[in-house]
Amino acid sequence: MFEEAVDRFLDVHADDAARARWRDQGFVDRETWLAAGEAGLLGCSLPEEYGGSGGDFRYDALLMERLGLKQALHFAIPLHTTVVAPYIAAYASEDLRKRLLPGAISGEKLMAVAMTEPGAGSDLQGMKSTAVRDGDHYVINGQKTFISNGYGCDVVIVAAKTDATAGARGISLFVVEVDKVEGFQRGRLLDKLGQEGRDTTELFFSDMRVPVENLLGGVEGQGFRMLMEMLPKERLVIAWQAMGMIESALALTVDYTRERKAFGKSLFEQQNTQFKLADCKTRATVAKTFLYHCTEKLVHGQLDAATASMAKLFVTEAQAFIIDECLQLFGGYGYMLEYPISEMYKDARAYRIYGGSSEIMKMLIARSI
Structure with missing residues (x-):
């Protein structure tokens, strides 16, 4: 039944014309995200108490397979739903979960994760972005690149060093609500060899102040x-x-x-x-x-x-x-x-x-x- 529902949705919202438009403009329309939320495709493995379906990864796997078969993989539902949102479900405070997960499941809050930097890809310990505590906030400075969903994201999980001398143990993760911070800037859409319809961009942080409660896990150094x-x-x-x-x-x-x-x-x-x-x-x-x-x-x-x-x-x-x-x-x-x-x-x-x-x-x- 779920497979049939996914196919019906993609036949309407990810047809040839839609996929061509995504490639031309470099991103999937927000209306399509909202329609996917309305169809129940953005929370199939997220907890029911936040609006999800409460299923497991097998539903995600089926959804990904259908996206591939329908040639609609530029629609980054797997990143949004299966990669990023689970960080919030697993490690964020209850207040953050209640505030962010319903919007992610409805398609109103698009999610991204920012790990890669111009000089640090697979070697995450080499990242240069820093987060320094200042009272009730962390001040984050740095740059990220190759960020999928970065162009349209409303929420981004940012990896930064809270202790630059501790290697992997100095990395922490922060939930950044884009419309609530200053010092957050998006770069241009990156011009890629393929996957042109999946928005990919750079992100810049300049004295970006993030509330202490947005530190995932509540303790520094747990990011890695x-x-x-x-x-x-x-x-x-x-x-x-x-x-x-x-x-x-x-x-x-x-x-x-x-x-x-x-x-x-x-x-x-x-x-x-x-x-x-x-x-x-x-x-x-x-x-x-x-x-x-x-x-x-x-x-x-x-x-x-x-x-x-x-x-x-x-x-x-x-x-x-x-x-x-x-x-x-x-x-x-x-x-x-x-x-x-x-x-x-x-x-x-x-x-x-x-x-x-x-x-x-x-x-x-x-x-x-």
């Missing part, structure tokens, strides 16, 4: 621990989105090769095409089976960082291979932007970078051996 607790799920979120794109690419390619004729018969009847598709289908099936395994572990609180890293590494590498093979089967048409496979080819490239690059995933996995 919170990030590490949440990152396994974030990496599974990325993997599930990649999986949805894989399934969409395969479906499009099978349909195209059945219709396209060459040397007197369809491309699908050519042995080379069959072998290529068999290889892609096998990799996709193995990837999805592993994702089911990881999802079950996450639901039962048993997903460790190394296994989540394996999921992100394997599925995003499979995504790159499969979409490349699929584009090749489209021939010259695969290089034309009017064909969705070419858009997928661009969009897929970032999946092996953000949320921890493939190289970082290998380092994390190696530490567990």
